[in-house]
Amino acid sequence: AQSVTQPDIHITVSEGASLELRCNYSYGATPYLFWYVQSPGQGLQLLLKYFSGDTLVQGIKGFEAEFKRSQSSFNLRKPSVHWSDAAEYFCVRRDNYGQNFVFGPGTRLSVLP
Amino acid sequence: EAQVTQNPRYLITVTGKKLTVTCSQNMNHEYMSWYRQDPGLGLRQIYYSMNVEVTDKGDVPEGYKVSRKEKRNFPLILESPSPNQTSLYFCASSSSSLDEFFGPGTRLTVL
Numbered sequence: 236a237q238s239v240t241q242p243d244i245h246i247t248v249s250e251g252a253s254l255e256l257r258c259n260y261s262y263g264a265t266p267y268l269f270w271y272v273q274s275p276g277q278g279l280q281l282l283l284k285y286f287s288g289d290t291l292v293q294g295i296k297g298f299e300a301e302f303k304r305s306q307s308s309f310n311l312r313k314p315s316v317h318w319s320d321a322a323e324y325f326c327v328r329r330d331n332y333g334q335n336f337v338f339g340p341g342t343r344l345s346v347l348p
Numbered sequence: 349e350a351q352v353t354q355n356p357r358y359l360i361t362v363t364g365k366k367l368t369v370t371c372s373q374n375m376n377h378e379y380m381s382w383y384r385q386d387p388g389l390g391l392r393q394i395y396y397s398m399n400v401e402v403t404d405k406g407d408v409p410e411g412y413k414v415s416r417k418e419k420r421n422f423p424l425i426l427e428s429p430s431p432n433q434t435s436l437y438f439c440a441s442s443s444s445s446l447d448e449f450f451g452p453g454t455r456l457t458v459l
Binding site: 338341 | 381383388389390391392393396406407438440447448450451452453
């Protein structure tokens with residue numbers, strides 16, 4: 236079965252520091268990959284997505300992610316974190332041949348002032 | 349405004365009492381789905397629908413039913429809720445299976 240792993244359950248960074256959230260997916264055909272963010276008590280918002288082409292994708296709120304096929308990874312990055320970025324982040328994979336979306340377990344981000 | 353709506357947003361019920369959570373989208377999307385979110389498990393897909401009258405099981409379908417009689421609506425039915433179905437539920441829709449738009453969530457507690 237297709238799967239998505241996010242090795243870090245919880246990350247704490249200081250405001251202004253850089254951020255990298257890790258995501259790995261199980262082997263398969265070129266996946267469709269997404270990052271979603273969920274603020275406390277809120278729904279889910281799409282940050283960015285990768286379907287094909289340029290492996291570095293830009294998203295909203297200053298986030299970017301890089302698709303690395305050789306490492307089966309799709310890590311999310313931000314050069315300077317803001318306090319409002321504190322939230323839970325989900326890496327998501329879509330089955331290339333079907334409609335099934337598979338979520339990673341999520342990484343909770345805390346931001347220190 | 350393009351959106352996915354869910355009702356109710358909060359529900360407390362008792363074991364065995366049938367309930368329905370409604371989901372509606374105004375974007376004419378073909379694809380709709382239901383997820384449940386539990387701590388440490390992320391979101392797990394319950395059921396999905398690729399179009400009217402076409403539904404299929406996701407990863408955790410046991411104890412749930414769905415129907416898709418109209419394109420815009422995709423209700424989630426719990427015929428006999430149990431405490432292990434206490435969770436946060438999200439409905440989502442998408443067009444051509446691209447990124448999904450999520451509803452605001454329904455927090456269900458089964459006593």
